[in-house]
Amino acid sequence: MTGRTALRLRAIPSVDRLAGAAMALLLAVVAVCVAAPWIAPADPTAVDYLQASLPPSLEHPFGTDAFGRDVLTRVLYGGRVSLATAAVAVTVIVTVGAAVGAVCGYVGGPLDLAVTRLLDVLLAFPRLVLAIALAALLGGGVAGVVLAVSLVSWPGYARLVRGYALQIRDEGYVQAARCAGTPWWRIVRTHVAGAITGPVLVLAVVDVGEVILAIAGLSFLGLGVRPPAPEWGAMLNEARPYIEDAPWMFLAPGLAIFLVVLAVNYLGDAVRDALEPRLPRLPQRPVWTPPWRRGERHAARRQRATAIKRHARAASTSVDTVELARLDGVHVSAGNTPILAGVTLRLSAGQTVGLVGQSGSGKSTLAATLLGLLRPPLRVDSGTVTVLGHDTAGWDGDDWRQVRGRHVGLVSQDPLNALNPVLTVGTQVAEAVRAHHRVSRAEARARARAALELVRLPPRCLDAYPHQLSGGMRQRVAIATAVVNRPSLLVCDEPTTALDVSTQARILDELARLREELGIGLLFISHDLRLVSQVAERVVVLHQGAVAEDADARTLFTAPTHPYTRRLLAALPTDDRQARATG
Numbered sequence: 001m002t003g004r005t006a007l008r009l010r011a012i013p014s015v016d017r018l019a020g021a022a023m024a025l026l027l028a029v030v031a032v033c034v035a036a037p038w039i040a041p042a043d044p045t046a047v048d049y050l051q052a053s054l055p056p057s058l059e060h061p062f063g064t065d066a067f068g069r070d071v072l073t074r075v076l077y078g079g080r081v082s083l084a085t086a087a088v089a090v091t092v093i094v095t096v097g098a099a100v101g102a103v104c105g106y107v108g109g110p111l112d113l114a115v116t117r118l119l120d121v122l123l124a125f126p127r128l129v130l131a132i133a134l135a136a137l138l139g140g141g142v143a144g145v146v147l148a149v150s151l152v153s154w155p156g157y158a159r160l161v162r163g164y165a166l167q168i169r170d171e172g173y174v175q176a177a178r179c180a181g182t183p184w185w186r187i188v189r190t191h192v193a194g195a196i197t198g199p200v201l202v203l204a205v206v207d208v209g210e211v212i213l214a215i216a217g218l219s220f221l222g223l224g225v226r227p228p229a230p231e232w233g234a235m236l237n238e239a240r241p242y243i244e245d246a247p248w249m250f251l252a253p254g255l256a257i258f259l260v261v262l263a264v265n266y267l268g269d270a271v272r273d274a275l276e277p278r279l280p281r282l283p284q285r286p287v288w289t290p291p292w293r294r295g296e297r298h299a300a301r302r303q304r305a306t307a308i309k310r311h312a313r314a315a316s317t318s319v320d321t322v323e324l325a326r327l328d329g330v331h332v333s334a335g336n337t338p339i340l341a342g343v344t345l346r347l348s349a350g351q352t353v354g355l356v357g358q359s360g361s362g363k364s365t366l367a368a369t370l371l372g373l374l375r376p377p378l379r380v381d382s383g384t385v386t387v388l389g390h391d392t393a394g395w396d397g398d399d400w401r402q403v404r405g406r407h408v409g410l411v412s413q414d415p416l417n418a419l420n421p422v423l424t425v426g427t428q429v430a431e432a433v434r435a436h437h438r439v440s441r442a443e444a445r446a447r448a449r450a451a452l453e454l455v456r457l458p459p460r461c462l463d464a465y466p467h468q469l470s471g472g473m474r475q476r477v478a479i480a481t482a483v484v485n486r487p488s489l490l491v492c493d494e495p496t497t498a499l500d501v502s503t504q505a506r507i508l509d510e511l512a513r514l515r516e517e518l519g520i521g522l523l524f525i526s527h528d529l530r531l532v533s534q535v536a537e538r539v540v541v542l543h544q545g546a547v548a549e550d551a552d553a554r555t556l557f558t559a560p561t562h563p564y565t566r567r568l569l570a571a572l573p574t575d576d577r578q579a580r581a582t583g
């Protein structure tokens with residue numbers, strides 16, 4: 001375990017109080033079970049028929065069972081066996097299953113084929129029947145039962161992990177590791193294991209309860225923990241005939257299993273989150289509206305939607321310049337790290353604003369802020385974000401959903417990522433239409449075809465899958481999806497970065513033409529000042545999260561005021577600089 005992982009795990013109780021409580025509960029249960037010989041009030045196996053089936057009292061807080069044994073004592077002693085056997089069995093199952101699945105899925109070939117066939121056979125047997133047969137073969141006892149349960153359970157994990165490994169082996173970062181000459185076992189250990197830890201952990205914690213009950217089932221058949229030794233599952237089985245007359249016999253071990261499984265489940269989620277660096281460190285607080293306020297909220301949303309539509313219509317028809325979006329003194333941070341420092345930016349209808357800045361200056365963060373797409377740990381600390389005349393502070397997911405894709409579109413730098421590989425282009429563009437308009441499938445498809453025509457893609461592309469198109473064509477599909485609902489504002493975040501120079505030029509022409517034809521406002525984001533200057537009338541220079549300069553394109557090229565802008569200009573070829581300065 002790396003130091004960073006240990007740190008993240010150690011931080012769980014402080015960032016997630018509920019997980020901290022689950023951890024404390026689990027530790028407390030383990031501690032009292034381990035300490036049973038010293039703290040238990042009675043002998044767990046001593047029979048006393050005079051005390052049989054007594055309800056809970058001060059002397060016997062959980063009552064007594066049909067043999068007069070103290071239930072609390074037996075729960076404490078039983079926990080030692082149940083928790084130890086479940087922990088051993090789950091560890092064996094997960095380790096064997098994950099290792100076999102990861103190696104087979106990654107290595108493939110004859111090994112994978114042979115193991116997969118074996119898994120098919122093992123999974124075809126009813127699990128419990130196979131476990132009974134194996135436990136009997138192994139001679140019963142706690143060790144035999146743990147082994148039997150482990151042997152029948154690992155194939156399920158292996159199958160699941162193999163599926164993950166098959167997917168992961170084609171990921172770009174795994175291919176990069178292969179190209180770097182990393183041996184297969186190291187790739188499996190680092191990349192495949194890293195990616196499957198989360199889902200496997202969730203499955204494992206869910207299995208803890210199942211394993212306790214499976215061991216209990218085998219004990220009931222006389223194959224596992226033999227009476228009178230206590231074990232939670234066996235206690236449940238012993239209590240079954242008395243469930244109506246003496247429910248406490250059933251409740252005490254049942255409650256113990258319930259609490260342990262609940263704590264393990266919650267803790268498992270927290271550990272998975274802690275190990276996944278892309279997830280926020282803090283649990284997200286859902287925006288919850290009390291039922292009595294929902295009507296008001298719907299009415300306000302409807303009103304706002306109408307006002308936004310009116311604003312958008314004015315933006316496309318008015319001869320005056322209508323403001324589409326504005327950032328006012330916006331500060332964004334990630335934890336304690338400032339990312340945007342008091343950014344102010346205004347976007348107007350029919351105008352192209354270029355946002356330029358070096359890598360890491362905060363361009364994508366600015367776009368995400370404008371579209372309400374910031375995810376923790378990134379957050380807006382102060383300032384206002386206004387979209388189509390409305391302050392977006394307090395907007396929830398539904399509020400943004402009405403605006404994104406309908407009035408504000410986004411084209412990102414990686415069209416392959418933005419397109420679903422198993423859906424045709426037509427389906428995906430039509431889906432964007434149906435997300436905002438109540439139209440028939442045929443009408444949505446017709447609008448999708450029109451949008452593809454708008455970006456000069458032939459109608460045959462409607463039925464093509466993304467992988468059947470070139471990079472430039474995919475980017476056009478992404479643009480068609482963004483403009484199919486005729487938004488007022490289009491945010492293009494490095495839309496041509498992944499393309500060759502001639503395709504870049506064609507996409508830029510396309511964007512300029514769309515702006516003319518549809519009258520939309522454009523925020524064109526790039527680190528390349530030369531590219532920005534080809535499309536933008538106004539250029540905003542972002543430097544270390546702050547606006548260094550905001551000027552019309554010609555002024556910026558002829559009289560830059562900020563030293564950083566001057567450095568950017570100096571890096572351009574002389575011909576380019578002169579051409580831009582003369583417009």
Ligand SMILES: Nc1ncnc2c1ncn2[C@@H]1O[C@H](COP(=O)(O)OP(=O)(O)OP(=O)(O)O)[C@@H](O)[C@H]1O
Nearest residue numbers: 334339358359360361362363364365366377378527
């Ligand atoms: N989820 C995040 N958590 C923490 N820091 C982040 C996160 N996303 C971005 N940052 C930080 O914010 C800063 C700005 O990142 P951003 O992606 O906005 O830059 P950019 O100008 O778009 O860069 P590029 O041109 O390379 O895409 C960077 O220092 C980055 O490390």
